[in-house]
Amino acid sequence: MRSSNPMLARFADAARATVSGSRSETMTVTGTATKALMLLAVLSFSAALVWQKVASGRTDLVMPAMLVGGIGGFIFAMIAIFKPQTAPWTAPIYAALEGILLGAISAVYNAQYAGLPQQAVMLTIGVAAGVFALYHFRVIRATAGFKRMMFSAIVGIGLFYIGSMVLGLFGVNIGYFGSTSMLSIGINVVIAGVAALSLVLDFDRIEEGVRMGAPKSMEWFSAFGLMVTLIWLYLELLRLLSRLQGRSDD
Numbered sequence: 001m002r003s004s005n006p007m008l009a010r011f012a013d014a015a016r017a018t019v020s021g022s023r024s025e026t027m028t029v030t031g032t033a034t035k036a037l038m039l040l041a042v043l044s045f046s047a048a049l050v051w052q053k054v055a056s057g058r059t060d061l062v063m064p065a066m067l068v069g070g071i072g073g074f075i076f077a078m079i080a081i082f083k084p085q086t087a088p089w090t091a092p093i094y095a096a097l098e099g100i101l102l103g104a105i106s107a108v109y110n111a112q113y114a115g116l117p118q119q120a121v122m123l124t125i126g127v128a129a130g131v132f133a134l135y136h137f138r139v140i141r142a143t144a145g146f147k148r149m150m151f152s153a154i155v156g157i158g159l160f161y162i163g164s165m166v167l168g169l170f171g172v173n174i175g176y177f178g179s180t181s182m183l184s185i186g187i188n189v190v191i192a193g194v195a196a197l198s199l200v201l202d203f204d205r206i207e208e209g210v211r212m213g214a215p216k217s218m219e220w221f222s223a224f225g226l227m228v229t230l231i232w233l234y235l236e237l238l239r240l241l242s243r244l245q246g247r248s249d250d
Contacts, residue, residue, distance in 0.1 A: 025215065025216050026210075026213045026214060026215060026216060027209045027210050027213075027214040027215065027216060027218045027219050027222070028210060028219070029206060029207070029210055031216065031219040032206050032209075032219040032222045032223055032226075033223075034219075035091075035219045035220050035222075035223035036222075036223040036226050036227065038092070038223075039091055039092065039095040039223055039224070039227050040095075040227070040230075042092050042095040042096050042099065043095040043096070043098055043099035043102070043227070043231075044099065045096075045099065046095075046096045046097075046099030046100050046103065047099035047100070047102045047103035047106065048099075048103065049099075049100075049103065050065050050099070050100050050103030050104050050107065051103040051104075051106060051107045051110075054103070054104060054107035054108075055107055055110075061104070062104045062107065062108060063104075065100050065101065065103065065104035066101055066104050066105065068097065068100060068101075069097045069098060069099070069100035069101025069102070069103075069104065070101050072093075072097040072100075073094055073097040073098045073101060076090045076093050076094040076097065077090075077094055077224075077228065080094060080221065080224050084217075084218065084221040085217055087217060087218070087220035087221035087223075087224050088217055088220045090224070091220045091221070091223060091224040091227070094224065094227070095227060098227075098231055102231065102234070102235075105235070105238070106120075106238070109238055109242055112242070113241075113242060113245045116238065116241055116242060116245065117238060119241055120234055120237045120238040120241055121234065123237050123241070124230065124233050124234045124237055127196050127233065127237070128196075128199060128230060128233070131196050131197070131199045131200060132199070132203065134200075135199075135200050135203045135204075140197075140200050142200050142201060142203075142204035146200070147201065150194070150197060150198060150200075150201055153194045154194065154198065157191055157194060164177065179243075180243045180246040180247040184243060185240070185243050185244065185247070188236065188239055188240045188243060189240065191236050192233065192236040192237055192240055195229065195232045195233040195236050196233055198229045198232070198233075199226070199229055199230075199233070201229075202222070202225050202226045202229050205222060205225060206222045206226075209222055
């Protein structure tokens with residue numbers, strides 16, 4: 001039976017393609033965790049380089065870094081999503097480019113509120129660890145209903161962001177981006193919550209890949225998916241903390 005989840009369907013296809021291979025050639029949880037740590041190291045290194053440059057006075061690098069990191073990261077993310085077998089090389093490049101983007105964004109936030117990015121990093125680690133614990137002890141389960149709910153929420157958030165940007169091009173400001181109102185904070189909390197719960201989907205996808213006997217290269221693909229969620233969570237928490245700080249300064 002073919003899964004209705006396109007990501008799991010890719011795992012199933014990959015598993016069937018390697019069913020005759022040895023077990024040592026298949027995906028493992030440990031291998032995926034190792035790949036995820038490697039991607040985090042790449043991201044942290046490139047982010048630190050950009051942060052250091054901007055902090056030393058090279059503010060002219062902020063916009064180019066955001067453009068290169070944002071557009072480049074998006075391109076390689078799309079390649080990895082539609083061609084999972086390319087993840088062993090697209091995922092590290094994606095991590096490096098996203099590090100450039102996050103380094104620039106974090107430096108800008110730090111210039112406004114010193115120490116805020118570090119708080120966001122620690123909060124991201126704490127939230128991710130908490131969600132993992134809830135998943136590990138089966139307090140939260142990735143049921144079919146949960147997956148449908150999360151899919152709807154993620155699509156809705158995506159449409160909200162796209163709609164906000166399109167309206168912004170026509171001079172219409174819906175009052176979310178850059179706002180410190182209670183409504184914008186509430187929306188931010190909801191979106192951050194969805195980002196955090198998306199980790200459950202990542203953990204479930206990893207376990208499903210291992211059960212299906214997906215090929216070793218899918219460790220990179222799974223680590224890439226986890227990286228995407230962690231980056232999203234970090235950015236939402238960074239935005240939320242800045243709103244709370246801005247509101248306290250008013």
